[in-house]
Amino acid sequence: MPSAQIPADRDAVLTLTDVRIHNDAADEELVHGVSLRLRRGGVVGIVGESGSGKSLTCKAVLGVLPEHVEVSGGSIELLGRDVGGLSRQEWTALRGTSISAVFQDPASYLNPSIRVGKQVQEVLRIKQGLSRAAAKQRAIELLEAVHLRDPEYVYEQYVHELSGGMLQRVLIAIAISLEPEVLIADEATTALDTTVQAGILDLLVELKDRIGLSLVVVSHDLAVVAQLCDEVLVMREGHVVEQGPTSAILHTPQHEYTRLLVAEHEQYGLNASATGPRPPVPTAASTAVPVPVLVPEPRSSTMPASTEPVLQVDGLGVHFGRGRGRKQALEGASLVIRPGETVGVIGESGAGKSTLARAVLGLAPVSAGSVQVAGRDITHLSGRERRAFGRDGVVQYVFQDPLRSLDPEHTVAVSVAEPLRIRGGLDRAAIDEAVRRQVRAVRLDESLLDRFPGELSGGQRQRVAIARALISSPRLLILDEPVSALDSANRVAILELLRELRSTVGVAMLFISHDLGSVAGISDRTIVLYRSRIVEAGDTAHIVNAPEHPYTRLLVGSAPTLTSGPTDRVQRERLRAGLFVS
Amino acid sequence: MIRTLLRLTSARVALVLLAIIAVVAVLGPVLAPYDPLKGGAQTLAGPSAKHWLGTDYIGRDVLSRILAGAPLSIVSTLEVAGIALALGTIPGILSVYLGSVFEWLSLRVVDTFIALPFLVFAVAMTALLGNGITQAMIVVGMLLAPVFYRVSRAATMSVARSQYVEAAAIAGASTTWIVRSHVWSKVLPSIAVTLANTLGIGLVVISSLTFLGIGIQPPTPTWGGILASDLGYLAQKPYAPVFPTLLILAAVLACNLLADAIRDAAGETGRALTGAKTARSNRTRRLAASADPSRS
């Protein structure tokens, strides 16, 4: 295994030796020494949260550090050449041809006013001096090489006309167009749908083998890195806390933070078993492995069948717009949630997950079917009736990003109390008492009551949002991607809290997520949405173990796990092709 | 927010300037050493101990005319801003809540007002409607209202689409509740900024109108009118326009300073509310963002 301590290595394409990055404006060191060695054809991974310094390290390698931020120590060697003293011209010549990169949020990395094809062509014309026609032809070949269906069509599009996954493929096409030795993928699959992410990762692996790229893969998700990399660096707050071969990091994590990352996947991810080909079986019961920081709550999903459902949705249809712009956002969706039950909803973005939740609350226009909450039909309430229903607080909602769902000018106490104050009929003292009780129930310190959302951590904020939702004693809690905006540690803690509340409060939950791991970790039953329809529904264990619909199979096969092999790639490829036809 | 505002030097300077101007506006006619309408033998005299700012073409004391003209110029500016505020802000906030018909109509009216050549319209309408100061203020107030409409509408929309408003709506909150407890406090700073800016613009417009002799007829002293009469005698007394100009500029500058200070203070308060930690990361993000990597 490559290691920073070994001196000269003729195979190394990129070598970082104790790289330190310093912000001159604030006079603080941001990265405290990173060493790594990337061999030709090798893959090195960097894992860490945002602010851990992993992206800065990449920027340093690419020579695009922000103003006032610079490499203050150590050295970066690219293809045996120290990049420290390069002039601007030398950098310009080097970038694209020797090293290139792709990043998170691909849409923002392409010029919105120029057709994407022109941008692929631009690099070829400028850097390789190809003629217009030759560059266009080569560009289309490249778009084909990154498996974009119908490259001529893609060539003519603007950024806003393509999806995130397609744009990332375009960016990869540009990045490999000059056949660089090193490609840096900095959170390149973050915020993409699971299936799309798997596709991009598969593509990277394929390109590595086919054109001999060496990769640096950066992600906040240990599983993404583990899938691809020979060696992993774990970074936190500018320090490399652990570094070594992937298998060692996964099986014998030394640092507490690494253990947390691994535990998160074992707890709430789809951790593949070593034997079974695929997929694993992370039912609530089977994932209840005791881990120091986590106290999972094994629970039976058997419910008295006779109980009246908390939520009954029949043949729900939602569409937006009319005429030719009409878009069906949800079609014929039916589901039942019984008291105390947790139902997960999973699907790619745009599949109709949030539409389903919003239609239940009357926030989306229902065009067909019905919604019954606790036996009452609420499909077509008037504005007045809807408000009265809201004040009863039978259904409550928790949003994805607590920073946006809490009024920045309201203290925790004011925010949590709001549903009760809107309902009215309680005096100040009673409300205060209820707020304190609720805040304790979500494991928040009462001293935080006078704080503003901005003064809290992400996890604390989401607890406040949950407290606000629970204070009106709802029978159904709708959670729309409640942990997606949180980092690993908080994600685990909030899922933990939800499990706990489910048994103590007994509230039923509709848990929406794009992440199969968190859905599997908390739901009794799971519903799979695909292109506005429910394509599969059943016990979570069944969905995860024996998915039937091709999309579900692709989804389960795409979920990043700590161990997954190259055979999955072939299978995924087949499923993708199948879905395209279907 | 007000406390944050008062800590800013620019805000203090602006407020001191505005306070002086307010004093002049209230006490101006009392302080005037001479009758602003009565001419004297000395015409177009330079500054002297007797006439600090000299005399005009029929020998009237310039200082007295400026002081006497202050109330009209300042008070009508305040009234113009008030009319614009009321005519713009209320429909601006309501346009978000009153349904699509009102929204469409009010937006088109605002587009139209913005498309009208401001001064031509103000001059024409004021003159046609009777050429009085009241008419002038109503017309100018109406023409300035679109700014308030747009600002308050934009601010309201960004809040109305926020998730915390949606959370309140899910809990059954009425529109009144939402506007009172979530929207109002967030719209206020932008309106305050606009108000301060509008005061400056209003003064310029009122001065322009009086310069043209629209709204108020000579010999009533106004700052614009004084400038107009100075213009005729530039050859004899080329520095004459300096004094009223300085006053107008000082007032406009004070308004602009105040507007900027309010904007800063609101931003500061916003950052304080979203947390010290966020503020710091915001600052580093800003620093990082301000970097232009192509020049590194």
Added chain:
Amino acid sequence: MSAPPSALTAPPAARRGVVAHRIGRAVASTARLLAIFVPVFLLGTFLTYLLGHLSGRSPAYLQLGDAASPQAVAAIEHKWGLDRPFLVQYGDWLGSVLHGDLGTSWYNGLSVAHALGQRAAITLSAAGVALVLGIVFGFLLGALAAHFHTRWPDRAITTFTTVISVLPPFIVGIGLAAVFAVGLQILPAAGYVPIQAGLGPWLSHLILPAIALSFDTAADVARQLRNGLVSAYRGNYVTGAIVRGLGPRRIFFVHVLRNGIAPALAVLGLKFPNLLGGAVIIEAIFGLSGYGVYASQAAVRGDVPAVQGVLVVSVVLVVVFNLLVNIVLNRVTPDADRGV
């Protein structure tokens, strides 16, 4: 708004629609622009006519004086068609406006369109030169400030633009007249010479009013361009272009300028009414007999058709100019989803 097709689902059939799609989009964006500008034109003319009507002015008093007998007034009002219902009058008037007939002045009985036609050269020359000055200096200053972002030239330019944007045009006008015409005596203080008399004399009469008018436009264009360029430089696509190995010059001209220019273009559309409006006061200062002077004289006399004529022409100019700006904007940044 339909969501972009996902990588999984993009049907090859989509290609067939590309051309139709592009044409459809062009039609749709034109229709959207018209849907905004036609109501503005109609409302603008309606407001203009309504206010004229509400003013209660009548040609009778203009011609007979205040002591006119009611019968005489009624006779004259009948002759001008003013005894008909308001909407009929408006419809009639709008109809002739669309044919280019702006009516007849109550004051001297001459054609308003003809009178305005004679003055068009003066006002449009002044506003046009001001527009050119505003664009040239605005773009120069804005680009310089953006280039030296956060360094001293940027701060100097920002301070300068802030100061000149505060200066009202009539004060600038008086100042310029005092310094260049009266003080230095290098330029004429007043009057207008048609361009047929030579470019030099024409420009020398126009340059001071045009400078006075252009300050506000130059300042706003400079500020918007600076901010537009600076924020375009912050765009990830610039980082992307750097990482692809493109040079700084290409990045500026191809990627930054195109995206950073939009706010400056948009502000030009908003500034045009100000240029026309500012002409009123600038013309008064520099003794130019253009639209502005015509409008204020007509307004003071109570010559309603003349005032309405000026306003309609201004509204049309503004609407046309804004349409042009929007068409350019749509071409420069095809992705933006914008209103007026």
